[in-house]
Amino acid sequence: MSWLDKILPSRIRxxxxxxxxxxxxxxxxxxxCEAVIYRAExxxxxxxxxxxxxxxxxxxxKRIDIFLDKNNREELFVNILPKDVLNFKxxxxxxxxxxxxxxxxxxxxxxxxxxxxxxNMPVIVCxxxxxxxxxxxxxxxxxxxxxxxxxxxxxxxxxxxxxxxxGARMQESLFSLFQMAKTSSALNELASKQLPFISVLTDxxxxxxxxxxxxxxxxxxxxxxxxxxxxxxRVIEQTVGEKLPEGFQKSEFLKKHGSIDIIxxxxxxxxxxxxxxxxxxxx
Amino acid sequence: xxxxxxxxxxxEQSLLKIEDKINTLxxxxxxxxxxxxxxxxxxxxxxxxxxxxxxNLSDWQISQLARHPLRPYTLDYIEHLFTDFTxxxxxxxxGDDPAIITGIAKIDNLDFMFIGHQKGRDAKExxxxxxxxxxxxxxxxxxxIMQLAEKFNLPLVTFIDTPGAYPGIDAESRNQxxxxxxxxxxxxxxxxxxxxxxxxxxxxxxxxAIGIGxxxxxxxxxxxxxxxxxxxxxxxxxxxxxxxTAAEALCITSSKLLNFNLIDSxxxxxxxxxxxxxxxxxxxxxxxxxxxxxxxxxxxINDLILQRKNKIEDYGDYNVDENS
Ligand SMILES: [Zn+2]
Numbered sequence: 001m002s003w004l005d006k007i008l009p010s011r012i013r014x015x016x017x018x019x020x021x022x023x024x025x026x027x028x029x030x031x032x033c034e035a036v037i038y039r040a041e042x043x044x045x046x047x048x049x050x051x052x053x054x055x056x057x058x059x060x061x062k063r064i065d066i067f068l069d070k071n072n073r074e075e076l077f078v079n080i081l082p083k084d085v086l087n088f089k090x091x092x093x094x095x096x097x098x099x100x101x102x103x104x105x106x107x108x109x110x111x112x113x114x115x116x117x118x119x120n121m122p123v124i125v126c127x128x129x130x131x132x133x134x135x136x137x138x139x140x141x142x143x144x145x146x147x148x149x150x151x152x153x154x155x156x157x158x159x160x161x162x163x164x165x166x167g168a169r170m171q172e173s174l175f176s177l178f179q180m181a182k183t184s185s186a187l188n189e190l191a192s193k194q195l196p197f198i199s200v201l202t203d204x205x206x207x208x209x210x211x212x213x214x215x216x217x218x219x220x221x222x223x224x225x226x227x228x229x230x231x232x233x234r235v236i237e238q239t240v241g242e243k244l245p246e247g248f249q250k251s252e253f254l255k256k257h258g259s260i261d262i263i264x265x266x267x268x269x270x271x272x273x274x275x276x277x278x279x280x281x282x283x
Numbered sequence: 284x285x286x287x288x289x290x291x292x293x294x295e296q297s298l299l300k301i302e303d304k305i306n307t308l309x310x311x312x313x314x315x316x317x318x319x320x321x322x323x324x325x326x327x328x329x330x331x332x333x334x335x336x337x338x339n340l341s342d343w344q345i346s347q348l349a350r351h352p353l354r355p356y357t358l359d360y361i362e363h364l365f366t367d368f369t370x371x372x373x374x375x376x377x378g379d380d381p382a383i384i385t386g387i388a389k390i391d392n393l394d395f396m397f398i399g400h401q402k403g404r405d406a407k408e409x410x411x412x413x414x415x416x417x418x419x420x421x422x423x424x425x426x427x428i429m430q431l432a433e434k435f436n437l438p439l440v441t442f443i444d445t446p447g448a449y450p451g452i453d454a455e456s457r458n459q460x461x462x463x464x465x466x467x468x469x470x471x472x473x474x475x476x477x478x479x480x481x482x483x484x485x486x487x488x489x490x491x492a493i494g495i496g497x498x499x500x501x502x503x504x505x506x507x508x509x510x511x512x513x514x515x516x517x518x519x520x521x522x523x524x525x526x527x528t529a530a531e532a533l534c535i536t537s538s539k540l541l542n543f544n545l546i547d548s549x550x551x552x553x554x555x556x557x558x559x560x561x562x563x564x565x566x567x568x569x570x571x572x573x574x575x576x577x578x579x580x581x582x583x584i585n586d587l588i589l590q591r592k593n594k595i596e597d598y599g600d601y602n603v604d605e606n607s
Contacts, residue, residue, distance in 0.1 A: 231450030
């Protein structure tokens with residue numbers, strides 16, 4: 001169980017458990033409408049349920065692949081690797097968990113950064129990999145994000161970040177908390193050069209990531225039905241001792257409460273963001 | 284030993300026994316020479332036992348001290364430390380959050396703007412202060428104070444003491460995340476000196492939201508963590524009772540964080556902790572705070588901001604693969 005699953009209310013977890021009764025591999029069962037879809041069809045549809053438009057999680061690389069133009073892509077800062085500064089050990093060593101996760105996911109840490117083009121405009125894109133420690137932000141995520149922002153200043157490019165994260169990486173303790181300061185500070189530089197930052201919040205964007213870079217977009221865009229918030233629903237339920245309202249902390253709830261600008265389908269991101277950037281950077 | 288005495292934590296019970304003996308002797312009606320010498324001996328015992336206990340505190344014991352029910356809170360320091368204080372209320376948008384106190388402050392001839400978390404002492408006050416857990420309106424009130432500090436060129440001082448930002452339906456509805464993020468963004472670029480002192484509990488993003496500074500100091504027995512030891516234990520150890528183990532693993536004490544260069548200095552506490560002697564603690568805090576204020580005042584503001592930004596950029600540790 002990922003640690004985000006741990007913070008979800010029990011009823012959400014219960015409904016998630018049911019999924020596992022569908023055999024892995026050939027079929028995908030939509031976690032929202034429970035429709036059983038041919039996996040190849042689901043993946044061809046960029047992990048969006050063709051029946052109910054539920055936006056399933058998607059890997060950072062696949063998302064970047066959909067988002068950027070096919071030509072002139074280059075991955076950035078691949079030499080930045082995680083380090084177990086605290087010698088952290090819970091039931092297992094952080095060091096060991098890092099290597100098994102790296103093996104399992106093929107990623108070095110939870111943020112993938114690329115430079116490339118969006119409809120011929122040079123941009124820099126960061127994308128959280130949720131399958132890597134729940135997309136949690138530690139030193140590597142903070143450093144890659146901060147370097148991306150710096151590169152934007154050097155190359156006068158806009159920055160786009162797709163968030164999918166449970167929050168700060170506990171195993172890196174205060175180092176990870178301070179990445180909230182680091183990523184927020186980096187965005188000041190971007191703003192001083194009038195370079196746009198577009199934040200796309202996807203399911204889920206929580207905790208320290210939500211409360212730093214993800215909420216600091218000039219424009220905040222959310223995918224439909226994404227869980228977005230500071231505290232996890234289970235923690236809130238325990239604290240206030242009452243049932244959470246329907247749709248609480250979902251994109252639509254946030255839009256209604258004035259927290260985000262736009263809810264946009266995954267397949268519209270290219271055109272919406274490209275239009276915004278063209279308008280913002282013409283002068 | 285009758286009921287639980289909040290004055291003494293579980294690891295201080297030997298002190299309680301000595302104090303009980305002292306009290307019994309002091310209350311006896313016929314006090315002769317030998318009782319008096321017994322009392323003074325017991326008092327010496329008390330001192331040496333305290334020193335012995337406090338020499339080898341575990342990280343979990345320090346966490347308990349940081350959250351001690353008698354530990355001085357922001358309002359206590361305002362009373363003991365500030366020469367003058369005008370409290371300012373409200374975020375101008377929604378409400379006034381009692382979990383964060385803000386205002387215009389003075390120590391001797393030093394003027395500054397002030398932001399501090401406030402916990403409650405008794406049951407009623409605890410509820411009123413929401414256990415020191417701010418809502419978005421608290422962080423937005425703080426943001427307003429940051430902007431006032433910049434506008435009128437006054438240094439900003441913040442005191443941190445919170446279990447964390449409030450996890451509630453109302454707080455989320457008013458975008459707790461944005462309220463915190465906005466402060467991080469503003470503080471990292473604020474054009475006046477900022478001094479931030481962790482006086483008790485530095486609980487995650489709720490603490491950091493008023494905690495970016497040119498000088499970050501911790502009181503000796505305060506803690507600063509990305510998650511509470513209990514929260515970490517229940518997620519990673521799947522057992523909230525492993526909090527002591529988690530506290531150790533998380534490296535949340537002032538001495539460990541100074542070693543990692545994540546804070547700038549430690550302010551020593553009186554023997555037995557800040558709650559044993561408010562006056563001594565306040566004067567130690569005063570000396571440290573005024574020194575820091577004098578020091579940052581001398582610096583060119585552009586240099587100071589550049590230093591702050593470089594410091595923030597240096598947060599974090601990672602490996603660099605030379606082959607790729
Ligand atoms: Zn569906």
